[in-house]
Amino acid sequence: MTRAHFKKTHLKRSLIKLLQTVLILLATLIMLVPILWIFLAAFKNHIDVFQLKLLFTPTLQNFLTVFEAPYHLGQKLINSTIVAFVTVLIAIPIATMAAYSFSRFKLVGETAMLVTILATQFVPAVVIVLPFFVMFRDVGLLDTRIGLVLVNLAIVMPFAIWMIKGFIDGIPIDTEEAAMVDGSSRLQVIRNIVLPMAAPGLLTAGIFCFIIAWNEFLFALILTNREAVTLPIGLALFKAEEGDLWNLLSAAGIIIMVPMFVLALLIRKYFVQGMTMGAVR
Amino acid sequence: MASVSLRNLTKRWGSFVGVDNQSIDIADREFLVLLGPSGCGKTTTMRMIAGLEEPTDGEIWIGDQLVNDALPKDRDVAMVFQNYGLYPHMTVYDNIAYPLKVRDTPKENIAPRVQRAAEQVELSGFLDRKPKELSGGQRQRVALARAIVRTPQLFLMDEPLSNLDAKLRVSMRAELKHLSRELKITTVYVTHDQIEAMTLADRVAVMKDGVIQQLGTPDEIYDDPQNLFVAGFIGSPAMNLVNGSIANGVFSSADGTPMVNIDADDCSSVTLGVRADDVTAIDKGQGFTDAVVYAYENTGENTLLTVLCGGQRIIVRGDRHLRKEQDEVIGITLNAANLYLFDPESGLRLRDTGVRDNRSR
Numbered sequence: 001m002t003r004a005h006f007k008k009t010h011l012k013r014s015l016i017k018l019l020q021t022v023l024i025l026l027a028t029l030i031m032l033v034p035i036l037w038i039f040l041a042a043f044k045n046h047i048d049v050f051q052l053k054l055l056f057t058p059t060l061q062n063f064l065t066v067f068e069a070p071y072h073l074g075q076k077l078i079n080s081t082i083v084a085f086v087t088v089l090i091a092i093p094i095a096t097m098a099a100y101s102f103s104r105f106k107l108v109g110e111t112a113m114l115v116t117i118l119a120t121q122f123v124p125a126v127v128i129v130l131p132f133f134v135m136f137r138d139v140g141l142l143d144t145r146i147g148l149v150l151v152n153l154a155i156v157m158p159f160a161i162w163m164i165k166g167f168i169d170g171i172p173i174d175t176e177e178a179a180m181v182d183g184s185s186r187l188q189v190i191r192n193i194v195l196p197m198a199a200p201g202l203l204t205a206g207i208f209c210f211i212i213a214w215n216e217f218l219f220a221l222i223l224t225n226r227e228a229v230t231l232p233i234g235l236a237l238f239k240a241e242e243g244d245l246w247n248l249l250s251a252a253g254i255i256i257m258v259p260m261f262v263l264a265l266l267i268r269k270y271f272v273q274g275m276t277m278g279a280v281r
Numbered sequence: 282m283a284s285v286s287l288r289n290l291t292k293r294w295g296s297f298v299g300v301d302n303q304s305i306d307i308a309d310r311e312f313l314v315l316l317g318p319s320g321c322g323k324t325t326t327m328r329m330i331a332g333l334e335e336p337t338d339g340e341i342w343i344g345d346q347l348v349n350d351a352l353p354k355d356r357d358v359a360m361v362f363q364n365y366g367l368y369p370h371m372t373v374y375d376n377i378a379y380p381l382k383v384r385d386t387p388k389e390n391i392a393p394r395v396q397r398a399a400e401q402v403e404l405s406g407f408l409d410r411k412p413k414e415l416s417g418g419q420r421q422r423v424a425l426a427r428a429i430v431r432t433p434q435l436f437l438m439d440e441p442l443s444n445l446d447a448k449l450r451v452s453m454r455a456e457l458k459h460l461s462r463e464l465k466i467t468t469v470y471v472t473h474d475q476i477e478a479m480t481l482a483d484r485v486a487v488m489k490d491g492v493i494q495q496l497g498t499p500d501e502i503y504d505d506p507q508n509l510f511v512a513g514f515i516g517s518p519a520m521n522l523v524n525g526s527i528a529n530g531v532f533s534s535a536d537g538t539p540m541v542n543i544d545a546d547d548c549s550s551v552t553l554g555v556r557a558d559d560v561t562a563i564d565k566g567q568g569f570t571d572a573v574v575y576a577y578e579n580t581g582e583n584t585l586l587t588v589l590c591g592g593q594r595i596i597v598r599g600d601r602h603l604r605k606e607q608d609e610v611i612g613i614t615l616n617a618a619n620l621y622l623f624d625p626e627s628g629l630r631l632r633d634t635g636v637r638d639n640r641s642r
C-alpha cells in the first residue's frame with residue numbers, strides 16, 4: 001500500500017466516522033428535544049410555556065400545584081407505584097417458573113403453548129378492553145388496583161416468560177446436570193444454580209415489566225375513574241376547558257419519567273449483563 | 282467404592298438406537314475406558330450410569346443396588362463433564378465445596394477437604410478466582426477437584442481432556458493416571474482418543490454404533506483385535522489393512538501383487554492386517570516385494586513411510602535415521618510372525634485358517 005493510498009483510505013474512514021457521529025447526534029436530538037421541551041415547560045409559568053426562549057424565571061410552583069386539588073397527583077403516584085411493583089413481584093416468579101419448565105422440560109403441547117403465549121401479545125388492546133370492562137364490572141374489579149394488577153399481569157407475563165426463557169436457555173445444561181450429580185435436588189439446582197446465574201436476566205425482565213406497567217395507559221383509562229387512577233391517566237386531567245395546562249402536564253410528565261431514569265441509571269450494569277448473558281457463560 | 286454392572290442396557294430415541302443392548306461388568310476399583318469414534322454412544326452410556334439419561338431398557342447396578350430409578354444425586358457418583366460444567370457464578374473454592382455443602386457435610390469438615398482436593402490438583406493458589414479467570418487446564422482441574430472432594434462410589438469422566446491443547450493433554454493425562462491410582466476409585470472414562478484409552482485404562486471397551494466391539498486390557502485390544510474395526514481404530518498409525526487373497530501359502534493383494542508368505546489355507550477374499558512396526562523398509566529388490574514411496578514423514582522420534590504396494594497404501598515405521606525420497610522405489614518385508622487375517626465381509630478375525638499367529642490365544 002502506498003502512502004498516498006493509505007492517506008486516502010484514512011481520510012475516507014474519518015469521513016465515515018464523522019458522518020456516523022453526526023447521524024447519532026441527530027437521532028439523539030430528535031429523541032431528546034421533546035423531553036427537553038417538557039423539562040423546560042415544567043419550570044415555566046403558564047404564560048411562558050409557548051415562548052421558546054430559554055431565559056425565563058424558573059418556578060417550582062407547578063410541582064406543588066399538581067399535588068393539590070383538583071389534581072391530587074399524589075394518589076395517582078401511589079396507585080402507579082403499587083400497581084407496577086405488585087405486577088412485577090407476581091410476574092417475575094411465575095414467569096421464571098414457566099420459563100424454566102419451557103426451557104428444560106419436554107411439555108405436552110409445548111410449542112403450541114409458547115406460540116399462544118406469544119400470540120396474545122399481538123392482540124390489540126382496544127379489541128379486548130371492552131370485554132375486560134364488562135367482566136370487571138360484573139365481578140366488582142372496576143376502579144381497583146387489584147384489577148389493574150391483573151390486567152398488567154396479562155400484559156407483561158407473555159413478555160416476561162419469553163424473555164426469561166431466553167436467559168435460561170443461555171445457561172448451559174451441563175451446569176445444571178453437574179449440580180444434580182453433585183447431589184442437588186431439582187429445587188436446589190434452581191435455587192443454587194439457575195437463579196443466581198439468571199439473576200441479571202431476571203432483573204432486566206423485571207425492569208421491563210415495571211416500565212410496561214408504569215406506562216400502561218389504555219386499560220387504566222377505561223377500567224378506572226376515581227380510586228385507582230394511575231399517573232398516565234392523571235396527565236389527561238390537565239386538559240382543561242381553557243386549553244391544555246402544558247406547564248402542569250410537563251411537571252407531571254417529569255414525575256412519571258424520573259423513576260424510569262433513576263431505574264435506568266441504577267441497573268445499567270445488570271441491564272447490559274442481562275442483555276448479553278448468553279455470550280458470557 | 283463399588284463395582285458397576287450394566288445389564289442389557291439399551292437407549293433408543295424413536296427408531297434410532299444410541300446404545301444397543303450392552304452388558305458390561307466393571308470391577309471395584311477398576312479404571313474402565315469407553316473408547317470409540319464420535320457418536321458411538323459413549324456419552325449416552327455414561328449419562329445413563331449417572332442418571333442423566335433414562336435407559337430404554339436394561340439394568341444399571343452400582344454396588345449391590347439397582348439404580349435405574351434413582352435420581353442422580355442418590356447414585357453417589359462424581360462426574361467430570363466434557364465442558365467441565367463449572368458453576369460460573371461461584372469461586373473455585375465454592376465450586377469445589379459445592380458437592381459437600383449440598384450434601385450437608387458438617388461445616389468444619391468442608392474447608393480442609395476443599396484445601397486437600399485443591400492441593401491434589403495443584404490449584405491451591407486459585408481458590409478465590411471465578412472460573413472465567415482461569416485457563417482451560419485450570420478449569421479442568423477445578424472440575425477434577427470437585428469430583429474428588431468427596432469419596433464417591435464411582436467416577437465418571439466424559440472426555441475430560443479433549444478441550445485441552447495437545448501438550449497440556451499429555452501432562453494432564455499423566456496427572457490423571459497418577460491421581461486415579463492414588464484414589465483407587467472405580468472409574469468409567471470416556472474418550473475417542475485411543476492413546477488416552479491405552480495409557481489410562483485397566484480395561485478398554487471399544488464401541489461402535491452403540492455396540493461394544495471388544496472388551497479387554499490395552500494389551501489384548503492392541504495385540505489381539507477381534508475385528509477389523511478394533512484393528513483399524515487402535516494404534517497410531519492404525520493397522521495396515523490390505524484386501525487380497527491367499528493361494529499356495531502366499532498372500533497377494535487384490536491386484537495380484539504377492540506380498541508375504543503366510544502359512545494359511547487358501548482363501549479367495551481376505552483382509553490382511555499388519556502394523557506399521559511389522560513392516561521393514563529396505564533397498565529396492567532386497568525386500569519381499571517392491572513399493573513406491575508415496576510420502577516420507579519424519580516425526581522426530583521415528584519416521585513414517587507411506588508406500589504404494591499392490592495398489593494400496595501401507596504405512597511403515599522406520600527408525601529416526603531412515604531417509605527416503607518421495608517416488609523412490611524401495612523394498613518392503615512384512616513380518617510373517619505378526620499378521621492378522623480378517624473376513625472382509627463380516628469384519629471378524631479369522632483364527633482357524635491355519636495361520637500360525639503367535640499372538641493368537
Ligand SMILES: Nc1ncnc2c1ncn2[C@@H]1O[C@H](COP(=O)(O)OP(=O)(O)O)[C@@H](O)[C@H]1O
Pocket residue numbers: 294297298299317318319320321322323324325326
Ligand atoms: N437426546 C438425543 N436425542 C436423539 N439422539 C441423540 C440424543 N443424544 C444423543 N443422540 C445420538 O446418539 C448417538 C450417540 O451419542 P453420544 O452418546 O453422545 O456419542 P459419543 O460416543 O460421541 O459420546 C449420536 O448419534 C447422537 O446423535
Ligand SMILES: [Mg+2]
Pocket residue numbers: 320323324325
Ligand atoms: Mg460424547
